[in-house]
Amino acid sequence: DGKPVINWIPRPQISCAQDIAEGMGVKTDSPLVRECRHGVMEFLLINHPLDCPICDQAGECELQEFSVQYGNGGSRFREEKVKKPKHVVLGPRVTLDDERCILCSRCIRFMKEIAKDDVLGFASRGSHTYLTAHPGRVLDSNYSLNTVDICPVGALTSTDFRFKMRVWFLKETKSICTSCATGCNTIVGSRQNVIYRQTPRENDDVNSAWMCDYGRLNFHFVNSKDRLNEPQIRSGSTLENVNWNTAFGRAVEELKRYQPDEIAVIGSGRMTNEELWLTKKLIDGLKVTHYDIVPRTGEADDLLLNTDRNPNTNGAKLLGVSSDEPGVKLRRIIDGVSSGQIKAVVVLHEDLTQAGLSAPSLEQLGALIVVSILPNETTKRATILLPGVSFAEKRGTMINAKGRLQRLNRAIQSPGNAHEDWEILRDLVQQLTGENGVYLIEDVFKQMAENVPQFEGLSISKVGDLGVRLLGVAEAAPA
Template sequence: MAEMIKLFVNGEEVEVEKGKNLIDAVAAVGIEIPHFCYHPALGADGNCRMCLVGIEDGRPPLVPACKTPAAEGMKVLLDADHIKKIQHDVMELEFINHPTDCPICDQAGECKLQDYYMEYEQTESRMRVPQMLKRKALDFGGGVIHDQERCVLCTRCVRFLRKITKTGELGAVNRGDSTCIEIFPGRPINNRYGLNVVDICPVGAMTSKDFRFHQRVWFLKRAESICHGCARGCNIMVDHNKEKYKDDIIYRLRPRHNEQVNGYFMCDEGRMTYKSENKNRLTTFTIGTTEKTLDKVLAEAKQRLASSTKKLFLISPDASLEQMAAVQALAKKHNAAVSGFSLGYIKKGDGDDYLVRDDKAANRKGLELLGIDCTKKRFEAALKEADLFINFASDLALSYDEKKLEPLLRSTCIINCATHPGILDNRADFTIAIKSWSEYHGVIVNCDSIAQKFVGGVIKNITLPDITEVAGRLGGPVEDRKTAWALVRQQITALQEVQQPEELPAAGLKLTKNEAAK
């Protein structure tokens, strides 16, 4: 537990964490000290001078808040006239050569320069000389576009590539008003985390080639979710919008801060997984090749399930804990085998020592905690004997090609629940399109055994069921998420006190070893 101290901000007493710099310390109690160059993950640089504050203890008139640790009894001045004047002057300096092109800037609506102008500046420029012109729309590689005229030289991007990725593709070159950010000759941004420089840029100098000019940020709806790109489970914000007469689609994924999982960042591969959520989705329900209503398909599939004798259910390692529990309950009722086999999701050697993991399954820990077998031997043995096989959204194409899979299926009746077309399309007797992770709420457990909740905010024009609903309508005892969560709590001891998934801490709940109930 961090030691707390009391200090005064503009005469008001507040309790903050001892040792933190003033920007972070007072931010925890809802007080913002304006700044450009400081970032919690990159440390203090002190070059923007926007965070200058007064300390009433005999120190120099003004000190940078980013480099001043909070101390007991400290008296901090933020709104004194001379401090406001300094902030006004810093803003005036920034605007001397800054193009006022907000209407066409991709950062409009989430730009710190724009926000601070409304608070500290709001005056006409006194400059009566031509502005310093610099280069625009520079392709820095890695999907990053740079506008030198918009840059405030906070050097966040430079420090990120030096301290975090340790690749150092960017640097500040030249001097005075000619200073600008550049890539080194022949060395464009070329690492797995390059697009994070777009997120940390406080203005519109760094933009994403993938996102720019596609959507105004004030139209976007936001859902707090978890990246399903690998077992790390990075916390993300899903930015999506449903325009008139169009479907609800995702425009970008952004990292969401969680200190014990991903910090402030995410990898570029995970960032681009939103594209598969928008494109090539299954949206129909079929018996054989004939399209039917969902009710008709589920009714006939339920009859086939009831009449079969040897059954195997395969659950995706990306499914939520609730969905896994619902499939388990259905299997128990029908005396069916359940497998979580997903060897193809593991790409050995693809992980790194930062965020990316070899295992591309988002919830393999969930399979372990619920006691679902994942071995290839048992899966193939059960599949060979099964007269009915239900695939709950697992991507078998990652583990088999059609030639190797066909002998295992033989004359098996296949019920395929899927989000996208796949290897079972031509063999499935029943196909049920289901929701993907961005469209339902759930809980997953990452590679470090942290249980995290996520929100599915995307609402498609075509209403699809999720795995929990399908399992219930096939005759299982679980028909909704609430009932499924009760089963999860019975099996995972650390979650027994969590009455509803929404009660999980925002940062997740760390599970210790051997958390599965006996």
């Protein structure tokens, strides 16, 4: 090709150990490269077990894919394979099969450099080298399951997902995590209306390619057999199933019995912007001044987990359902209910007994209208109970702690006769005020875009898979 041979390093280089330099020439496909890859694959497969039929990584295994491309049809190795530990519990959420490990050290480097918990390492020498936790240490970091994601084979497996479902059967839906205000981008893996796993989706403006274990595993409640799936109204000491029209009619009837200063509306920082917009319409339609969301906080870390455990506090503030300090009005509402001044409460996806209200105080209310997905101490005392949907069963948008607008996508269908929350709120507003004209979630977003300057020019489709900057807060993603 006219280039002197001296311009090229005479021997092949390991790409992951090579620094990039200006003017560097790289050959990734040549007879020598193919021969090297062929040889490396033969060495990797010498002691590798034939676990593919039972391995969780089958279907998304890099070793499997490369062995098809560069491997032999059979092995020339006639010696006995080296045996290593199997089914090793490294921590509460990760199980190790050392025979499958190809000693790439990705997990070791992640725990040391990203998670800042230097807990993993190699032991022994030569072909007997194996991965393990350091003596006296346990892989219990809140980011331990990221090692499962980056493991190129099935050596590190999620104890929660292990042997549950073949990955090629999973329907993958792009969404976001709703366990805190960071809003990590996710892929929800589901089949036949059951969620099996949640994995991080790369977004350099939010979570890079990582996700905390707390958020990743916070989906099992969606699959609960206790899910509420029929609207109910109270008859004496019991709740009876009714149709939606009857439930809405009774709700409006109960609310109209009270003056605006006797009614409170309590929303949730877990609701989408579209739901919060309609919640504000309900508040305005009732002319109430007692409204707020329930603040939810926890310990943060230096990587992703935010101290605000509500995923859409910024949305609640922007759309007027919460003040700049969530919970300020809530304390006055609790006092009003306890004193008997407030006689009717609309509760959206919150358990008020966890927010400071006692069960006897709830029982003395003349009307307690609750939207929820699971039974709790508040739903037990509801006069009207309306079944809503979870984060995985709805579409909509949220604003994370850094002011980024992101969207949820529906991964599975809601159970029974449960309705999406925006539809419930729309129908309540319609029966209270006569206002109509909203038939799709896109219509709700369009109303926000026409009335809230920050949403101007946007639509749900324009938000895209990676979101858009909305509130102009400086962003910084993890390395």
